[in-house]
Amino acid sequence: MDHEDKKASEATARVFSGGLNKKQVIDYYNNWEDYETHLQPGRYNGPLYAAEAADRSFPSNKDTVQILDVAAGTGEVAEELVKKGFKQLDALDPSENMLRKARAKNIYQKIYCEFLSKEPSPNITNDAYSCVVISGGFGSGHIPPGALVELIRITKPGGMIIIVMREEYLDIEEYRDSLEPLMEKYQKDGLWELVERSIVHKYFCDKTGVIFRFQVKHKSK
């Protein structure tokens, strides 16, 4: 790990390693000026992995796929999705300053400045998207496990939910007994089906990532 990787790791650890509440997490992102230097492609490959997973999910007619990029940040995932041919992209993130940088890229159509939580967003209708993608949005103080139901609510039956995150975060206290168990419960309940669970190298520096792809099934209304 070189000096720049070390600085990026330290900056990332401060917001992901626990002890921060929701407001402190967003304040941190709002003031993280070097975010795109620290989390640049090559060092942070979540956006690329997310776009590749979307590409595997929708091999054709990409320009018709309506995608919500959750925890969109500065729009790095959208930049990779555009390279793959996706065009209809909306963003959701609670950090105004991260979204300001994303907005300047002119990639997204709608932008929602809000948290993803278990409560339904009043601004997003049921079954609104063919695909919801999240890279780097799961970790301590970030998206709670209970928000998986909201992902299912806003995704059309037959649509895809793609989650890319650091593998070791599956084992943090907030997720250990709830995130994958809930994923499994929703599979048993017939709400979605796991299409892929794969481990990838160099998700962030030398850390491995995990990619989940779920296909949404029927939903009781």
Ligand SMILES: C[S@@+](CC[C@H](N)C(=O)[O-])C[C@H]1O[C@@H](n2cnc3c(N)ncnc32)[C@H](O)[C@@H]1O
């Ligand atoms: C590491 S950044 C990832 C940004 C982008 N997805 C990427 O991969 O480049 C994490 C983002 O999660 C957002 N975030 C934190 N808690 C969230 C929540 N509950 N709902 C949605 N986004 C959240 C932060 O504001 C931040 O922009």
